[in-house]
Amino acid sequence: MDVLVGGVRLYYEVHGEGDPVLLIHGFPLSGRMWDGVVAALRDRCRLVVPDLRGHGRSAVTEQADMARYAEDLIAVLDAAGERGPVVVAGMSMGGYVALELCRRHSRRVRALALIDTRAAPDTPEVAQGRRETADRVLVEGSDIVATAMVDRLFAPEASPELRSEWLRRMQATTPMGVAAALRAMAERPDSRPTLTSLDLPVLVVVGEEDAITPPEEARRMAVSAQRGRFVAVSGGGHMAPVEQPREVADALRDFLDRLA
Numbered sequence: 001m002d003v004l005v006g007g008v009r010l011y012y013e014v015h016g017e018g019d020p021v022l023l024i025h026g027f028p029l030s031g032r033m034w035d036g037v038v039a040a041l042r043d044r045c046r047l048v049v050p051d052l053r054g055h056g057r058s059a060v061t062e063q064a065d066m067a068r069y070a071e072d073l074i075a076v077l078d079a080a081g082e083r084g085p086v087v088v089a090g091m092s093m094g095g096y097v098a099l100e101l102c103r104r105h106s107r108r109v110r111a112l113a114l115i116d117t118r119a120a121p122d123t124p125e126v127a128q129g130r131r132e133t134a135d136r137v138l139v140e141g142s143d144i145v146a147t148a149m150v151d152r153l154f155a156p157e158a159s160p161e162l163r164s165e166w167l168r169r170m171q172a173t174t175p176m177g178v179a180a181a182l183r184a185m186a187e188r189p190d191s192r193p194t195l196t197s198l199d200l201p202v203l204v205v206v207g208e209e210d211a212i213t214p215p216e217e218a219r220r221m222a223v224s225a226q227r228g229r230f231v232a233v234s235g236g237g238h239m240a241p242v243e244q245p246r247e248v249a250d251a252l253r254d255f256l257d258r259l260a
């Protein structure tokens, strides 16, 4: 399905019946990363699965920031008929967007699941590196980011097929979408104060072999939240929802059951 936001066409899917859950993908991925989680949860949840602007089947714009992504998702939820609070689950960059949603639209968030992500902002060096990579991507193409990322995304035991499938998908993200997201991540605010001030159930999930957002940092996030829970997924790297979808779905199901 599509929704137009200020003339920009955003793609989203809705699956299943039950508690509404918004699934926000990471960078430079798409809603397809949730396929396994959706299959395991569709008997329990109504899953709204968007492609962020510049990713997957959504249109691309030259600029984006966390606020723009978050407002886009409110338009997606409205279009999907979800005008009340939903459980918001974000993976990596999707977690940065989920925390922005909490800041801007707290009444739309029933509970928060942060998956393979962090609340801290970039260091100045990392942010500068992202801006430089954004400039290069526009000249050299998305492949430079896709090939640099693919090995760090997965646990060592992930199959070569899974790696090449996701390499192809990342390569297919347009350079403009990749550059806009890199700049958006570089400029994102510190979400640690947001996380500690939220009076909401917060689930932090991380692959035990996540090399990008390490388990120790994830555990500290869960401890810093007022109502935090922590789940480490064995056999999962940064792409735990893709590598171990059933375990991630089980963690979300248990989290939802506790909300009831």
Ligand code: MLT
Binding pocket: 025, 026, 027, 028, 091, 092, 093, 094, 185, 212
């Ligand atoms: C992601 O998976 O969304 C990115 O690795 C996040 C990041 O680079 O900070």
